Amino acid sequence: MQPIGIFDSGYGGLTVMKEIVKKLPQYDYMYLGDNARAPYGNRSFETVYRYTLQCVEWFFEQGCPLVILACNTASAKALRTIQQNDLARIAPENRVLGVIRPTTEIIGNFTRSRNIGILATNGTVQSGSYLIEIEKFFPDITVHQEACPMWVPIVENNEHQQPGADYFVKKHVDHILKAGAGIDTLLLACTHYPLLRDKIRQFLPEGITLVSQGEIVANSLADYLNRHSELENRCSKSGERMFYTTDSTEDFDNHASIFFGEPVRSNHMNLDNSIQLADHIY
Incomplete structure (x- = not known):
């Protein structure tokens, strides 16, 4: 095999x-x-x-x-x-x-405002990889990043559907939307985060596209x-x-x-x- x-x-x-x-x-x-x-x-x-x-x-x-x-x-x-x-x-x-490469090659197709947000782990944010790769394919896009260190433990402890997750999800969603005025697309740049999709959606205004990588x-x-x-x-x-x-x-x-x-x-x-x-x- x-x-x-x-x-x-x-x-x-x-x-x-x-x-x-x-x-x-x-x-x-x-x-x-x-x-x-x-x-x-x-x-x-x-x-x-x-x-x-x-x-x-x-x-x-x-x-x-x-x-x-x-x-x-x-x-x-x-x-x-x-x-x-x-x-x-x-x-x-x-x-x-x-x-990362497959995602950044097409992420520009999702945004109309040319402002996107990246929700990721500390390591991914610190690497700057999304900033570098998106710049190659879509130099007109403004990228805002937000590290969400508690999201992986929440998911791995099967708490992603519980009320206790609300605080940590809302905290980071609010923070990135405040930092990046005009964001109309949010990328879930961690493979754990799709399990929090419903929670994230609760705290998003209408009209914002939520993109998963799978x-x-x-x-x-x-x-x-x-x-x-x-x-x-x-x-x-x-x-x-x-x-x-x-x-x-x-x-x-x-x-x-x-x-x-x-x-x-x-x-x-x-x-x-x-x-x-x-x-x-x-």
Whole structure:
């Protein structure tokens, strides 16, 4: 088997995988959540890069010719270095893609006022990746960013539908709308945030578009595979779904079904072996 690998620091990437599977059900997929070291949002560039590279190498060892970093923090802090510095050394025929580029390529199509807001983790905001990439494709757009550090813990503790989440959601929505007069589009630049969509919508004025990444990434992947037949032909197609976590499988399965929309049965990935491999490399 040569499945398409989908990586996230925890559960959030399952919202992207859900849309990818819906769009491209014929392929085999292997998901890995690095739950033992989550969250990535507040970690340094070097740490996120090191953790992400370890997991990408693990995917390659499993036979994955293509890995999707379905994590905004990993895409912001590790993707470019892996693409430019590591692929040629570890697997020059393989590819690693992220979620930021597909989103920024089309985000300008959603806004009329040319003012958009980015709701993200601290790590993604600090990286400036969205500012840089949007400038490339839509230099006329003004971008405002807001870090929402409590949103991931709220979702992962299954509190996203509870009244207690209202304060933290309203706080950041109000703040970014106040900072960016004229915003008519808000991007949920974290794969956990779609689960807060209904809560966020409660505190938004009419006329503001709320954009999630799952469908955008799925459409972009379909286009990429169509344009790269040499890679597409290496991806196995039997409709298999495999799930791995670096932490408790029982805990992962209980949470993962909320993100993926159907029951999940995961396997444990031995992180210690990967750390030893990485220590040897570095």
